[in-house]
Amino acid sequence: MIIDLISDTVTRPSKGMLAAMMQAKVGDDVFKMDPTVNELQEKAATMFGMEAALFFPSGTMANQTAIKLHTQPGDKLICDKYAHVYNYEGGGAAFNSGVTCKLIDGNRGMFTAKQLEEAVAGRADIHVPYSSLVCVENTTNKGGGACWDFTELEKLQKIAQNNNLAFHLDGARLFNALVAKNETPQQYGQLFDTISICLSKGLGAPIGSILLGTEEHIAKALRVRKLLGGAMRQGGFLAAAGIYALNNHVVRLSEDHKRAQEIGKVLASVSYVTKLEVIETNIVIFYVDEKIGATNFIEKMKCKNILLTPMGEGRIRIVTHLDYTSEMHEILLQELMNFKH
Numbered sequence: 001m002i003i004d005l006i007s008d009t010v011t012r013p014s015k016g017m018l019a020a021m022m023q024a025k026v027g028d029d030v031f032k033m034d035p036t037v038n039e040l041q042e043k044a045a046t047m048f049g050m051e052a053a054l055f056f057p058s059g060t061m062a063n064q065t066a067i068k069l070h071t072q073p074g075d076k077l078i079c080d081k082y083a084h085v086y087n088y089e090g091g092g093a094a095f096n097s098g099v100t101c102k103l104i105d106g107n108r109g110m111f112t113a114k115q116l117e118e119a120v121a122g123r124a125d126i127h128v129p130y131s132s133l134v135c136v137e138n139t140t141n142k143g144g145g146a147c148w149d150f151t152e153l154e155k156l157q158k159i160a161q162n163n164n165l166a167f168h169l170d171g172a173r174l175f176n177a178l179v180a181k182n183e184t185p186q187q188y189g190q191l192f193d194t195i196s197i198c199l200s201k202g203l204g205a206p207i208g209s210i211l212l213g214t215e216e217h218i219a220k221a222l223r224v225r226k227l228l229g230g231a232m233r234q235g236g237f238l239a240a241a242g243i244y245a246l247n248n249h250v251v252r253l254s255e256d257h258k259r260a261q262e263i264g265k266v267l268a269s270v271s272y273v274t275k276l277e278v279i280e281t282n283i284v285i286f287y288v289d290e291k292i293g294a295t296n297f298i299e300k301m302k303c304k305n306i307l308l309t310p311m312g313e314g315r316i317r318i319v320t321h322l323d324y325t326s327e328m329h330e331i332l333l334q335e336l337m338n339f340k341h
């Protein structure tokens with residue numbers, strides 16, 4: 001048995017999800033004739049109280065489309081130094097939209113209203129790239145699944161509005177934040193111009209993300225998705241997995257969070273762990289004794305069929321998810337407790 005804790009993207013469709021996929025009614029979505037894709041898009045828009053939604057093959061493409069909608073070449077987008085749009089989308093902001101990123105030196109992928117004020121100051125100067133977009137991420141990926149304080153987001157929205165900046169949420173793991181903080185999708189729908197959500201992270205669909213926004217945004221996004229090569233035909237088979245995920249796999253995210261806490265408890269009690277970051281959702285980040293070393297630790301765990309990820313700078317990541325069973329959980333806790341160096 002392999003205990004794969006590399007990411008919450010490693011899940012495979014469950015029996016129920018596969019059955020839903022097999023039964024999906026499909027059509028050609030490029031002609032907007034796939035009833036299941038349409039249903040998923042309407043469901044998501046309603047859920048967030050937003051005007052419209054568009055199904056994408058990946059979260060990267062959904063984010064990149066949002067950046068394209070809100071910027072002109074030569075502009076800058078403002079985000080945290082840990083942001084996925086900056087670190088993990090292959091330089092797409094520059095490649096697709098010709099924008100630079102102004103990085104804020106935040107905490108665990110989150111920044112304050114004051115830091116945003118400072119970042120937008122001076123924008124009238126001709127030397128400075130024009131600011132057109134603020135991107136935030138909830139939960140933060142590189143920040144270890146941290147959740148924003150909603151009141152801080154409200155402050156950011158005001159600043160964005162006062163400075164004519166679009167406000168985009170990279171919500172690849174937004175449902176983890178909603179469950180952890182007891183918040184609603186509508187709260188976020190009211191605050192942001194566009195939101196991307198992922199169906200294939202904690203929610204367990206094999207493929208798919210959704211971009212939400214106004215009718216006007218989504219009409220433009222349709223064209224951008226086409227030119228990026230992301231228009232799909234009988235996408236309903238995939239959309240059916242997304243509908244199933246939204247109906248069945250949101251509430252249970254608290255299970256992943258509980259297990260992450262239990263893993264944290266063990267890591268906090270063993271002498272070889274030198275630092276453990278705050279655990280808020282399904283991501284656990286820790287550091288091991290320099291004498292062991294992160295690479296070596298990951299290698300040793302791999303020999304026991306336990307797969308973990310290095311996050312750079314000696315950080316090691318564990319991500320709990322839908323396919324991580326209680327049996328695997330017991331084995332992992334034992335192995336962590338008994339690890340000998």
Ligand SMILES: *Cc1c(COP(=O)(O)O)cnc(C)c1O
Nearest residue numbers: 058059060061084137141170172
């Ligand atoms: C995973 C992720 C994405 C998009 O990932 P894809 O692999 O392109 O679907 C975007 N933002 C964040 C924060 C993520 O964690």
